[in-house]
Each structure stands twice: as structure tokens, then as C-alpha cells.
Amino acid sequence: MHAIVIEDKQLVWAEVPDPEAAEGEVVVDVTATAVNRADVSQRQGLYPPPPGASEFPGLECSGVISALGPGVTGHHVGERVCALLAGGGYAERVAVPVGQLLPVPAGLSLVEAAGLPEVACTVWSNVVDRDRLRSGETLLVHGGGSGIGTFAIQLGVALGATVLVTARAEKHERLRALGADLTIDYQTQDFVREVLDRTGGRGADVVLDIIGAKYLARNIEALAADGRITVIGMQGGRSAELDLGKLMAKRGRISSTALRARPPADKARIVAGVRDRVWPLVAAGLIKPIIHTTFPLAEAAAAHDLMESSDHLGKILLLR
Numbered sequence: 001m002h003a004i005v006i007e008d009k010q011l012v013w014a015e016v017p018d019p020e021a022a023e024g025e026v027v028v029d030v031t032a033t034a035v036n037r038a039d040v041s042q043r044q045g046l047y048p049p050p051p052g053a054s055e056f057p058g059l060e061c062s063g064v065i066s067a068l069g070p071g072v073t074g075h076h077v078g079e080r081v082c083a084l085l086a087g088g089g090y091a092e093r094v095a096v097p098v099g100q101l102l103p104v105p106a107g108l109s110l111v112e113a114a115g116l117p118e119v120a121c122t123v124w125s126n127v128v129d130r131d132r133l134r135s136g137e138t139l140l141v142h143g144g145g146s147g148i149g150t151f152a153i154q155l156g157v158a159l160g161a162t163v164l165v166t167a168r169a170e171k172h173e174r175l176r177a178l179g180a181d182l183t184i185d186y187q188t189q190d191f192v193r194e195v196l197d198r199t200g201g202r203g204a205d206v207v208l209d210i211i212g213a214k215y216l217a218r219n220i221e222a223l224a225a226d227g228r229i230t231v232i233g234m235q236g237g238r239s240a241e242l243d244l245g246k247l248m249a250k251r252g253r254i255s256s257t258a259l260r261a262r263p264p265a266d267k268a269r270i271v272a273g274v275r276d277r278v279w280p281l282v283a284a285g286l287i288k289p290i291i292h293t294t295f296p297l298a299e300a301a302a303a304h305d306l307m308e309s310s311d312h313l314g315k316i317l318l319l320r
């Protein structure tokens with residue numbers, strides 16, 4: 001088969017051996033995959049795959065099952081699926097543990113489903129499973145125009161939360177159309193003041209943060225009493241000073257997770273939660289895949305250039 005391999009920090013379309021389905025795995029013939037910011041870091045040599053994962057980039061895909069490994073029951077060759085991957089999605093075929101398979105949500109095409117598993121599992125596991133966002137609460141999402149952000153806006157709205165987002169101004173209109181109640185231009189506005197103004201001084205109950213160090217102190221300023229901050233990205237650095245006094249005064253919590261390195265059983269639990277709690281919202285049309293554009297898989301390098309420009313909104317898909 002062919003796959004995108006990383007050579008000298010470049011993405012190259014190359015012939016590689018076919019994957020085989022190990023115990024508890026299936027092989028999926030890939031229809032489409034999606035670009036994630038982590039793939040860019042992997043290409044740059046900053047984010048190696050976890051032990052045992054495919055060397056090829058690609059954290060999610062959709063496609064059709066073409067082979068079953070030993071011990072697999074409840075799935076069949078020809079079944080249309082999408083999947084959360086530890087790597088290997090930028091390929092014509094990929095081996096997937098069955099616990100990371102999801103059905104294609106009702107009403108979506110195989111291509112549309114390709115960009116949902118990574119954002120759905122990341123956002124649901126943090127905002128709902130850990131941080132317990134409730135109806136009536138306020139969710140602050142940094143990077144509202146990202147793949148993660150566009151999904152988090154829709155999930156927050158579907159759960160009955162007020163959703164505030166930071167993004168560059170040119171993305172604001174489209175983010176309000178997705179349901180964001182307030183869009184903050186982080187380049188010209190102070191998000192702390194905007195969040196406090198909007199919430200009558202209360203602050204945000206849950207903060208989903210992709211910036212890290214640069215926003216740590218200000219996230220605490222913008223946090224409501226009993227608020228929860230989850231850091232899932234370090235685009236603004238990894239080390240910062242933490243004022244425990246300010247956090248304690250608000251009875252605040254800070255946590256951080258990385259989906260890719262979680263053990264398979266943990267991923268399977270998250271995937272099951274997404275299937276049961278999030279897929280019905282997708283099938284009902286309350287959450288839509290937000291696809292900026294598509295590229296042929298062999299032209300993944302151009303897709304990475306677009307992601308690095310940050311001019312996209314939502315997901316960039318790669319089609320086989």
C-alpha cells in the first residue's frame with residue numbers, strides 16, 4: 001500500500017508494507033483522514049508517536065473494514081466505520097483496535113465522518129467526562145476556529161451552556177453562526193475583561209485551553225468560583241508560574257490530558273462514551289462536521305501548509 005511517511009521533516013507519499021490486524025484489531029481501508037495540529041508537530045520532530053503506534057501520522061480516519069484479526073467479534077468485513085487512531089491514518093490501510101471504532105453517525109457520509117473522532121473524543125472526555133459541564137454554565141473555548149474549537153462550540157451549545165470563544169476577528173461571524181454567544185478577538189481584546197463583562201463578573205465555569213503557559217494566569221482570572229480549567233495544548237508554551245492563592249480562593253481546578261498516549265482501554269471507554277452521548281447529537285443535526293477543505297492524501301504537505309497558516313476554520317480532510 002501507499003502511505004505518507006516523514007523524511008527529513010517532509011511528508012512523502014511512499015510504498016510501505018500493508019498493516020496486519022493483531023489480536024482484537026481490524027484493518028480499515030481508509031476513505032478519508034484528517035489533519036490535526038499534532039501531526040504538524042510530529043512532522044517537525046517534536047511529537048514522536050507513542051510506543052507501539054504506527055510511525056505514519058494520522059490520528060483518525062473513516063473507511064471500510066477489510067480484515068478481522070484473531071478474537072474479533074461483532075464486526076464484519078465491509079462495515080463502514082470511523083476510528084480514533086494512535087497514528088497511521090495517512091495511509092491506504094490502517095490496523096485499529098476494535099475499541100477505537102465508531103459507527104458512521106446517521107446522516108453523514110464516510111468522508112464527513114473522517115474528521116470527527118479525534119475532536120469528539122478530546123472535547124467530550126475533557127469538557128463533559130472530566131469537567132462535568134452542565135446546562136446553564138459558561139464554557140470558554142480558546143481557539144474557537146480550530147478543529148477542536150468548532151466542535152466544542154457545538155457540543156457546549158447542545159448541552160445548554162453559554163459558549164464564549166477567542167479567535168482572530170475574521171473567524172467571528174462563522175463562529176457565531178455555529179452558536180458561540182460571544183467571540184473575543186484575542187489580538188485586540190483582553191479576554192479576561194470580556195468574559196467577566198459577559199458573565200456579570202462571575203467568570204467561566206469551564207475553560208478549554210489550547211494555549212497553555214501564556215494563558216495560565218489569565219485563565220484563572222477569568223474563572224468562576226468552583227471553575228474547571230483543562231489544558232489540552234501548549235501553543236503558548238509549557239512552563240508558567242501558578243498563583244495557588246488565586247486558584248484556591250475560587251476553589252478552582254486545573255487539569256491536563258493528552259488523548260494519544262492514553263492506554264487502549266481508556267480510549268475504548270472514551271470512544272464508548274462518545275458513541276452513546278455525542279453521536280445522537282450528531283445524528284440529530286445539533287453537531288455538524290465543520291470541514292474547511294479537502295486535499296488528496298498524497299498532497300498532505302499542502303494541507304499541513306494550510307494548517308500552519310491557521311487560515312482554516314474547522315477540519316482539513318485528506319481523501320484517498
Ligand SMILES: NC(=O)c1ccc[n+]([C@@H]2O[C@H](COP(=O)([O-])OP(=O)(O)OC[C@H]3O[C@@H](n4cnc5c(N)ncnc54)[C@H](OP(=O)(O)O)[C@@H]3O)[C@@H](O)[C@H]2O)c1
Nearest residue numbers: 036037122143146147148167168210232233257258259310
Ligand atoms: N491534549 C489532547 O488530547 C489534544 C487532542 C487534540 C488537539 N489538541 C490540541 O488542541 C489544539 C487545537 O488542535 P487542532 O488540531 O484543532 O488545531 P487547529 O485547527 O490548527 O487550531 C489551532 C488554532 O489555534 C488558534 N490560535 C493560535 N493562537 C491563539 C491564541 N493566542 N489564542 C486563541 N487561539 C489561538 C488559531 O486560530 P486563529 O486563527 O483564531 O488564531 C488556530 O485555529 C492544538 O493545540 C492541539 O495540540 C490536544
